[in-house]
Amino acid sequence: MSETRTALVTGANKGIGYEIAAGLGALGYRVGVGARDEARRDLAVGKLRAAGVDAFGVPLDVTSDRSVSDAAELMERRAGRLDVLVNNAGVSGETGPGWVQDPTTLDPDLIRTVVETNVIGVVRVTNAVLPLLRRSASPRIVNVSSSVGSLTRQADPGIEIGPVMAAYAPSKSFLNAVTVQYARQLAGTGILINAACPGLVATDFNGFYGSRTPEQGAATAIRLATLPDGGPTGSFFEDDGVVPW
Template sequence: MDRVDDTKTALVTGANKGIGFAIAQGLGAIGFTVAVGARDDARREKAVERLRAEGVDAFGVALDVTSDDSVAAAAAAIERTAGRLDALVNNAGIGGRVDGGAQDPTTLDLDVFRAVLETNVLGVVRVTNAMLPLLSRADAPRVVNMSSNMGSLTLQTGPPLAAYAPSKTMLNSITAQYARRFADTPIIVNACCPGYVATDFTGFNGSRTPQQGAAIAIRLATLPDDGPRGGFFDDEGVVAW
């Protein structure tokens, strides 16, 4: 189906809490219909209820980014509901276990490494490629990949985390590959770093609110047609690769 109105639709993965929920709030506040992608049924529906209570046009989409079948079903559900996708924010991600030296490079638990890559890298590719037919129907499609400056080979911020940090380095690289592939198309792809945000992901130790962390993703999801492509950004501007 095709939309009969001009309402834009955004899919935010991992949108039931934290930064993902704040991105959904922010996009909804500026008029987007928001597809709340999340694995957990109860948490997803609670997030949708909260958004609707705030006046956001939101609907839930069952989405496990590690499952081909789940992602395909999510794309079909969005097609039925919205007909197209104007923005995709690949926010879902995991940090991975750190106990027992699991992310010390010298004792790296390869199962942890695989699990982190499966969600943080392969999950983004899986979701992005499944949503491309819907994105291609939009006039100004935008893809935003939530990265981290811990993946910056230049900055090397934070403690050594030999699964999480390389997953974000790889995510930055695949972002650049997508941007090159879509250079002559309306699809604009970028990566961003939300900063150190107080969520359950950081044990609520971060200095920034989820809304502050969401701001750069919202900006990149609504870029004008002459906006930057294939870059890595935070609130201050370009982040070094």
């Protein structure tokens, strides 16, 4: 079994996921770059290796049981254990003008599509690699969420939180709730699991609308992925501290 710390980042071929992989790699982690698209995955791995990161590609579609199972087997072969899982892969779903998802006209199939990736995909991946995480001395799980999943902020008319996103925002609320359930179940095991809000980051995910860079967006997830033993678990963080549920 390798003594090098190993991380798996889903959706790591670009944007925030890529920067999380790069940041963990810079800290000495061997990083599995999880992504569906082979060409983009290979390009990301090449860039990371050129920067000195010990990176390898992990074919991974979080909506596919078979793909996730194969990815877990690959991690088993490559490292024998997993020290960090960052569930970063996510989708927003189709939007209308102004990047709005109107709840009064929303297609239920769109909700299913978004939840399949943003919530069920996280459960699918986490459970598949949990045996590998249990072999780590200091296992960490980070679920990349969003402040739009904060019911407290969404319900406060005095807080500007962007357009109505009736599929995407509730999927992140759901993800936050799932994070808490994992934390309760894994209490006492040494596995710390938290949700991270990257802030409004300019990537192709949102048409490059945002004031933050992907590197800035990755910072909280990297911090949570490298928490010391006894650190917080079952919480929701951004750069400035705890995000209200």
